[in-house]
Amino acid sequence: MQTRVAPMLETRGxxxxxxxxxxxxxxxxxxxxxxxxxxxxxxxxxxxxxxxxLLRTIAGAQxxxxxxxxxxxxxxxxxxxxxxxxxxxxVYTDRTQAGGLTVWQLVSLGRYPHTGFFGRLDRHDRxxxxxxxxATGIAHKGDAFVAELSDGERQKAMIARALAQETPIxxxxxxxxxxxVASRIEVMALLHSLAREQGKAVLLSTHDVSQALxxxxxxxxxxxxxxxxxGCTEDLILSGAMRLMFSSAGERGxxxxxxxxxxxxxxxxxxxxxxxxxxxxxxKLLSHWLANALRRNGFSTAxxxxxxxxxxxxxxxxxxxxxxEVVRCTSVSELLAAIM
Numbered sequence: 001m002q003t004r005v006a007p008m009l010e011t012r013g014x015x016x017x018x019x020x021x022x023x024x025x026x027x028x029x030x031x032x033x034x035x036x037x038x039x040x041x042x043x044x045x046x047x048x049x050x051x052x053x054l055l056r057t058i059a060g061a062q063x064x065x066x067x068x069x070x071x072x073x074x075x076x077x078x079x080x081x082x083x084x085x086x087x088x089x090x091v092y093t094d095r096t097q098a099g100g101l102t103v104w105q106l107v108s109l110g111r112y113p114h115t116g117f118f119g120r121l122d123r124h125d126r127x128x129x130x131x132x133x134x135a136t137g138i139a140h141k142g143d144a145f146v147a148e149l150s151d152g153e154r155q156k157a158m159i160a161r162a163l164a165q166e167t168p169i170x171x172x173x174x175x176x177x178x179x180x181v182a183s184r185i186e187v188m189a190l191l192h193s194l195a196r197e198q199g200k201a202v203l204l205s206t207h208d209v210s211q212a213l214x215x216x217x218x219x220x221x222x223x224x225x226x227x228x229x230x231g232c233t234e235d236l237i238l239s240g241a242m243r244l245m246f247s248s249a250g251e252r253g254x255x256x257x258x259x260x261x262x263x264x265x266x267x268x269x270x271x272x273x274x275x276x277x278x279x280x281x282x283x284k285l286l287s288h289w290l291a292n293a294l295r296r297n298g299f300s301t302a303x304x305x306x307x308x309x310x311x312x313x314x315x316x317x318x319x320x321x322x323x324x325e326v327v328r329c330t331s332v333s334e335l336l337a338a339i340m
Contacts, residue, residue: 007034008072008169008201009058009088015066016050016057026065027053028226035201037168040192042212042233043205045222045245051205054222055173058203059090071169085113089162091172103149103157104142107133110164132163136190152183159190170194172204176211184208188215210263213237221245237262260288276303277319277339281311290317293332297340309335 015029027050035041045051056062058069060076069076071087079087089110110132111125121129133139136156146154155175162170172191176184188208192215195202203220206212212219212233219236221229223244229236236242242257246264255264277299281287290311291301299306307321317335319327329335 005036005038007036009035010070011058011067012070013067014057014064014069016053017065018053018062024065028222028228029066031067031228033058033220033228033230035169035203036218037201038195038199039201039217040195040215041201041203041218041220042216043203043220043222044207044209044212044242045205046224047207049222049226051222052173054228055090055171055203055205059088059171060084061090082113085165085167087167088169088171089165089167091158091162091170091175101146102142103133103138103144103146103160104129106146106157107138107160107164110161110166113165128166129164132160133157135163135194136160150183151178152180152186155179155183155187156190159187159194163194168199169201169203172202174205174207176206176208184211188212191215209242210261213262223247273300274298275306276300277306278304278308279311280308283311283313286311286314290332290335293336297336299339306339 011031011033013029014031014033015026016031017024017026017028019025031054043051043054053062057064058076060069060079063077071079071084076084108121108125108129111121111129112119115121115125130139133142136159138153138156138160141149141153141157146157149157155178159172159175162172175191176187179187188206188211191202191204194200195217216233218231219229219233221236221241221244223229223241224247229241229244237259245257246255255266257263258265274297277294279287279290279294279301281290290309294301307319310318310320314332315330317329317332319329319335319338321327327338329338
């Protein structure tokens with residue numbers, strides 16, 4: 001259904017980059033991208049690949065080096081600053097320096113595109129500020145100073161500020177960068193809900209791949225050779241596109257994408273393999289973690305040259321050696337001690 005919704009924003013042959021003195025360096029080019037309302041789109045790619053540059057260029061915060069960004073059918077370059085700020089809000093990854101403001105004051109700054117010359121808030125503006133804080137679960141911190149907030153609360157306040165701006169498009173540059181696991185999950189779930197419930201087009205960059213794959217409606221995957229692959233999350237996973245994010249990792253013994261886990265995992269060297277064990281286990285979860293323990297310790301699960309591991313439960317594991325000898329273990333740690 002989402003693919004039939006007309007895009008709020010699209011790029012046509014977009015080229016992005018930066019100036020190094022008088023030299024112009026193009027990072028990516030020929031980009032045809034689309035953002036649709038009601039969808040959470042996640043931008044993935046390695047560090048330094050150009051994700052922040054892409055977000056800033058799309059948002060009109062820096063000029064493109066070719067092509068166009070179309071917003072509601074009009075070139076972004078033709079919008080005035082205030083007019084553009086009513087269409088699109090951008091939340092940067094930097095820690096906010098607004099520690100001396102209260103949360104309410106910070107969120108109210110999002111109303112600047114809609115207030116008069118003196119920036120005075122009327123009753124309507126104040127109601128929007130209150131609703132934005134409630135939507136992000138930060139209303140109870142309205143009188144607290146930003147400096148007193150946790151990282152997760154501070155990020156919610158910045159998202160509330162973007163909501164108060166009342167733009168149909170919200171872009172966020174690594175909004176979970178400084179957060180713990182629980183806060184990352186909470187913020188990602190919040191952004192997913194905002195897209196669905198308020199019909200906004202939400203675009204964010206992140207390195208939290210597992211959360212992105214669970215919640216993103218669409219992905220923009222920047223490959224090692226700086227192409228951007230776009231589409232439904234599951235279509236890109238099943239096509240193998242995720243492996244192209246770190247296509248040179250195999251050469252350095254780095255990360256590999258595990259489709260079953262839905263995340264990047266360590267690619268351990270195979271030249272020092274101790275040999276292999278077959279695993280017989282009806283419990284998929286137990287089988288997965290047994291294989292994880294074996295691979296981490298240099299054993300293969302593709303062959304049974306050293307024997308077979310038979311697991312009835314986490315506390316009922318047996319190692320059957322080729323000689324017929326059977327060693328029984330009551331934990332994974334006992335199993336590792338028996339085979340090392």
